[in-house]
Amino acid sequence: xxxxxxxxxxxxxxxxxxxxxxxxxxxxxxxxxxxxxxxxxxxxxxxxxxxxxxxxxxxxxxxxxxxxxxxxxxxxxxxxxxxxxxxxxxxxxxxxxxxxxxxxxxxxxxxxxxxxxxxxxxxxxxxxxxxxxxxxxxxxxxxxxxxxxxxxxxxxxxxxxxxxxxxxxxxxxxxxxxxxxxxxxxxxxxxxxxxxxxxxxxxxxxxxxxxxxxxxxxxxxxxxxxxxxxxxxxxxx
Numbered sequence: 001x002x003x004x005x006x007x008x009x010x011x012x013x014x015x016x017x018x019x020x021x022x023x024x025x026x027x028x029x030x031x032x033x034x035x036x037x038x039x040x041x042x043x044x045x046x047x048x049x050x051x052x053x054x055x056x057x058x059x060x061x062x063x064x065x066x067x068x069x070x071x072x073x074x075x076x077x078x079x080x081x082x083x084x085x086x087x088x089x090x091x092x093x094x095x096x097x098x099x100x101x102x103x104x105x106x107x108x109x110x111x112x113x114x115x116x117x118x119x120x121x122x123x124x125x126x127x128x129x130x131x132x133x134x135x136x137x138x139x140x141x142x143x144x145x146x147x148x149x150x151x152x153x154x155x156x157x158x159x160x161x162x163x164x165x166x167x168x169x170x171x172x173x174x175x176x177x178x179x180x181x182x183x184x185x186x187x188x189x190x191x192x193x194x195x196x197x198x199x200x201x202x203x204x205x206x207x208x209x210x211x212x213x214x215x216x217x218x219x220x221x222x223x224x225x226x227x228x229x230x231x232x233x234x235x236x237x
Contacts, residue, residue, distance in 0.1 A: 031186060031237040036173050037194075037230045040165030042158050046221050049130045051147030052093060053137050057103045062097055065116035072141035073118045079140040080122065084132045089123040119144070125153070155226055162228040167191070174234040186237040194229040204229035 055072045057127040059065035078091060096117045101109040130148060137145065152158070174185050 009214045010227050013021045019195055029189060029233075029235045031235050032173055032181070032183060033189075034177055034236050036170045036234065037229060038166045038170035038173060038230045038232065039227055040162035040167075040169065041225055042162050042165070043223045043225050044152050044155070044158050045222055046127065046150035046152055047125065048153045049124040049127045049148040050151060051122050051124070051130075051134070051145060051149075052124055053134075053142045053145045054094075054117060054120055055141055056115065056117045056144055058100070058113050058115050060113055062099075062114040062116075065114040066097060069116040069118055070143040073138040076142045077120075080133070083136055084126075084131070085122060085124065085133070089125065091121045092118070093121045094119045117144075124148070149222070150221060152224060152226070158226045159228055162226055163193070163230070166228055166230040167232075170230060170232040174232070174236075178234075178236050181236065183236040184233045189233040189235050191233075192231045194231060 032093045053076065055069050057065050057069040057072065059068060077090065081087075094117065096115075098117075099111055100113045100115055102112045103109055123131060127150065129197060134145060134148075171185070171188070174188075178185050
């Protein structure tokens with residue numbers, strides 16, 4: 001009990017100091033203030049492909065639609081595991097059962113069938129083989145495939161490189177302005193990050209009908225840009 005109270009009391013000054021530090025104003029600028037925005041940019045080859053794949057079935061009754069859907073989806077999941085896709089890279093994204101009606105003028109809606117849909121999101125960490133896996137999915141009963149979209153699994157180190165570039169660009173630009181004004185860069189007063197980003201093109205929808213023969217689908221990774229924009233304030237003397 002005494003130990004807990006001592007620890008709590010000791011923590012209070014640290015919290016207070018941290019709060020005061022967060023409230024400290026920007027150091028005063030004694031010379032000319034210069035605001036610079038600079039962007040660092042690097043490129044990387046995507047190493048992950050993400051697709052949405054699933055099975056849509058249609059039967060006269062709800063139970064028949066769900067049963068057929070479950071059977072075909074089981075084959076699809078088995079094909080993914082045979083292809084080496086880990087369980088952690090497969091996630092159910094939607095599961096739906098919808099009635100279908102026929103509408104006629106001056107007649108009440110008539111129930112004609114049920115449509116069952118089961119969709120999973122899949123991450124392929126070997127993009128070179130993703131085309132082959134797509135073909136295997138279709139041959140095993142997947143009749144709806146959206147994607148792939150290509151992305152970078154762990155962009156942190158690349159974004160750090162972009163940050164260093166942004167700092168260097170901002171500093172060089174500040175030096176240029178300073179020389180043009182007959183001054184020098186005394187210090188960087190502040191730096192703030194506008195955010196890191198790497199554009200991921202939206203997946204192009206691809207709808208495939210199940211068929212026995214593989215289509216030999218090719219997926220080309222290409223390159224993607226990663227950017228970080230920094231806002232910097234310089235003091236010119």
